[in-house]
Amino acid sequence: MTSASLALAERSAPRYTSYPTAPHFSADVGPDQAACWLAELSPQANLSLYLHVPFCPAICTYCGCHTKALRQDAPLTSYKETLLREIELVAASTPARHVRAIHWGGGTPSMLGPSRFREVAHVLGEQFDIARDVEHAIELDPRLVDAALADALVVSGVNRVSLGVQDFNPHVQKAAGREQPYEVVERCVAILRAAGLEAINFDLMYGLPEQSVDDVIRTAKLAAGLAPSRLAVFGYAHVPWFAVHQKLIDQAALAGANERLAQAEAVRATLEAEGFEAIGLDHFARPQDTMAQAAREGRLRRNFQGYTTDEADALIGLGVSSIGRLPQGYIGNIGDTGNWRRSVEAERLPISRGLAFSAEDRARGAVIERLMCDFSVDFGAIAAAHDFREDAFDDAVPRLSTLLDEGLVALDGRRLTIAPRGRPFARLAAAAFDAYLEAKAARHSVAV
Template sequence: MSDLTALLEKYSKPGPRYTSYPTAPYFHPGFTEQDWRAELAASQDPSRGLSLYFHIPFCDTLCYYCGCNMVATGDYAKATSYLDYLEKEMATVAAMADPARQVEQLHWGGGTPTYLKPAEIRRLGQAIRQQFKIADGAEMGCEVDPRELTPEHFAALREVGFNRLSMGVQDLDARVQKAVNRIQPAALIDQVYAWAREYGFGSINMDLIVGLPHQTVESFGKTLDQVLIWSPDRLAVFSYAHVPWLKKHQKLIDETALPNFATRLQLQQLIYDRLGAAGYVNIGLDHFAKPTDEMVKAQVSKTLWRNFQGYTTHKHCDIYAFGASAISQTPEVYLQNEKNVKAYQAKVQATGLAVERGLRLSRDDQIRRDAITKVMCDLELDQAEFEKRWGVNFGDYFADALADLEPIQADGLVRLESGRIAVTDKGRLFLRNIAMCFDAYLRQADTEKPRYSRTV
């Protein structure tokens, strides 16, 4: 444990989670609505499916740890009005899309999508089906807040076609919940989980967070005890990112109550030990799934992909994202909407779109994104295969990266052998650090406050 502690101390530094490359801080307002319209027209490849994302930013209450783009409000009229703009934006994009392209994946995130009442869930679901063709067997997932769910919500979600849920559990300890302003007893989640199974949701993910105030190894062990009784299909165990300079409401958290470095290390070890012993397979960064899960199969077959929604099995899809702050993606472009809800609505009202900033990837960006994706998803990179795909000499192109990987190899986190870079079991905790070696943007001088949370 002492060796691992030393490594964690050595490699704990601000770094991206690589849900994109280049990462969102490098998107710029020089990429305009006209650029996005041109990209939509030029990128209608019928062989590529579609993944649709809808951002519902509203929540009843503010969770102090939240790092998402959200609005806490008790004024439900804001949500019903917001749907008007979602529908207008969606119609604008759908009019430029090839109607033959099918939606293979649909996700609602937030905020809290189930802030919407059942009638509005049905309304948005019907609007989507009017504009886009949903493929048979499409993966349709929704993030849910256990505190706001009723059987009527589940009925509406199933009517729309949802077959997956992602449930925010975070931590079951009462003291921790009070400290982060998210009170949800285990009995409540137990009832909601039972409803979800009763209504036929085939895949349920639970989110947990490590590093919250007052968390201890003992208390989080009890949370894991209960979670393993529920036995969700997937688990996402995120490390709390305390970035009050980016998320002002995190100042409401008592920093003196946050677990120290040694405790966070013990918590990380507890997660890997307990979930591994329970039969869950570690998928890349912070994700775990049962061995029969398609995400595990995708990692084995090297078809796993990573985007703004995390890990996905839908690699060959363009993402059309709707709502405030939502990020769309084609093979060569990232596009982000206005983050402020009022600004988003004003732009949609004016033009049907809400472009705030974006980025067209250079060839170097695409090459480096591929390398980073291989590390984050496959946990290995075959240099000969990479050279064939991109027409570059790997050793020359990534000379700096290979030099940076040498000390990481010396620490036993990667193996560099026979034209192959492979992440070791010990190195899984340090995936972000390994991927950072291929990031050209991090080599640029930056004296601003950190843009990212710490890697470990």
Template sequence: MTNVTLKYATRAVPRYTSYPTAPHFDADFGRDIYAEWLKSVDPSVPISLYLHVPFCQSMCHYCGCYTKITQKEKPLQDYADMLVREVELVASKLPKQQPVSHIHWGGGTPSILPRDAFLRVVEAVKTHFTFTDDMEHAIELDPRTVTPELAETLRLAGINRTSLGVQDFDLKVQEAVGRVQPYEIVKASVEALRAVGIEEINLDLMYGLPHQTRETIRNSVDLTASLNPTRLALFGYAHVPWMKKHQRLIKEELLPNAEERIALFDDACQALADYGFEKIGLDHFAKSDDPLAIAAREGSMRRNFQGYTTDEAEILIGLGASSIGKMPQGYIQNSPDFGGWVRSVESGELPIARGLAMDSDDRARAAIIMSIMTAYTVDIAAVAKDFNVNLEAIRASSYSYLDELIEDGVAKRNGDIVEVTHEGRPLVRLVAAAFDAYLHKGKGRHSVAV
């Protein structure tokens, strides 16, 4: 299968954390439409919240996030104040105080907010929403910023899951990507979190970085496993300098080629399996008793903008500049223009820059892609029936794209049941792409498949 994987490895396809994907959102989407969507929310159904904090102390060369660099406290305090106002604004558009089952803080580095500012935002969310008893409250962390004092702040905020960006432990790799953090710093971060009772700790690794070798990535896995995380992610570095200009600081000639990327991924996966981690979907790993592993086995796992998740909420409300939300009716994205986001919130207007109202075909294809990305199989006819869409139209537009993948053993089809083979799972995004009605319209550039 290695030759087949190599054949497809450089094909560019979306990561499918949403469908339709963000490049196809419409800039003419009106905030009044989003207001109507919020007004129609069932007040008894738990929702999820995503809070985006677009600030870091320094820029990592590989970063693909929307973030700004600051060393000053005032912009952070001002941002927290505006985030509080957006929380109040969105809550005022809902029928009543909504229950929340998941909160995720991302960035940037959300923990860069000063303690009083961070807790001020948390208190605003508590005031305007109702937390379910089993709510997951997660945050992404830069290990270099985690101190005992920050850990105590997170405890006070009710954080019960953290995700630390390790990426790689090799010094040469770290220097090449502008993020030097020795093992001792990461270990101290993990110990500080556990000292305050935060036990659910995710660690993130990356493959495809400059100077990585099969030996260095195995060593990084060994060190990561020694910290005993409950979950682990293994993300492929997406080199997109046309979108993120700072990635030009990474010399392309130092990046591993397609064959080397495959070897790095395979070796890391095998090493994680040796440590008892179950592979979850495309790029996640978990211990067998972790809720994500259980959800994967039971078929309830989902995929959203945070990757693979146990979050089953149909509504995700994004808060903060550039954040993306998901409603049953479609997608919305806040203004990535920081000044525009501030001006909208100050004027009491939802700070929407783009959105997309989904039709029945979009919903059917989203369900197909979700099933392929999480369960590796889907019954196309059943989905067409559930969403009352034309089965023949899906067959005509999608099945021909599967032929090559089927011939190469990546996928198989029995009538309308499509399945990703075990050997083809690293290429699952390509199988999902066969059902993407927008992909071939030439809008948006994507990362490579492996």
């Protein structure tokens, strides 16, 4: 790697699971605006629902999610009751009913327990028209999965689960604050398959404290041996200014840019050798998987859950801190449980922030999404399709100069293509089209 490429790898950039990104949301969009936008949805619109449960039995040191430790049962019942009321409030605010995708995240959403989970899923089915072929997914902590939970998930219509694996090496688990032996994950997978859940995703990580190239290769091989449908491989984001518990991690134990790149490449090579197809920046799937098919056909999408096959017209977020994407813009829920509950009890949508799309936002967002999904985009053609001049986004070209000089991207007219060895730098290429990045300073994780 050249010194210029190394410097690029050390730069920070948004993950671009949205555009504009969340730091640019403001209180200019609140409950009244959100209610108007929901009311304007077509009765024929297809919906995706995201439900956030912000609780975990303990906080993993590496975690950057919006969650808190909880060891009592009563707050879970209270949270469930408010979530049910929010579902009813949102359903009453829009004529749209057709749900094509449901995703539960956190936190650890399974902390609701089998009975509360079934109750929430039942109310979703009462308030919305759930498609028979809905993808109903949930994020799970393998340490908390038992047969009763697995059966409740199946009864509730869940048909895809995502397991937080991260790493299988005991010394890395200890350094990252997530001790979870291989046998625990193996047992979890067996329980889920016995209940009939075959679509199982794994989340792995590189760049964790004390982690080496050999460690990530071992983890990738063990993970592949459990035959998941898909894997997501994320670079650890050290953001202690946002996730204060990350201050417990010894920064000297973290890999530098060269090592992170080597780890990412080692995971990719290992999983491809095991028969998985690389998708986008950080996902892998079997060639016959629907996500692999979507990637090959240029239909891959990107939202707050990362890469997805979800093509819904609107994403509605439910629960504390959840974010929705409507045709008119983004809406974000209140971030603390008390104020979220008080808003719902007052029959008021618990929206605290958001952003209304401009025509330029839509066009630049389309450029960034295709670049992140396909590693190639004709930004002139997209500009023209959105009624702008073909040269409207030429301001990005000077910001691509180092990537171009290093051969990490290539430009043919206004067709920008990321080279295979430049794919770890995709976020930096996308950032060249971000009109907000320099307008308002925001701290992000390193790009690689």
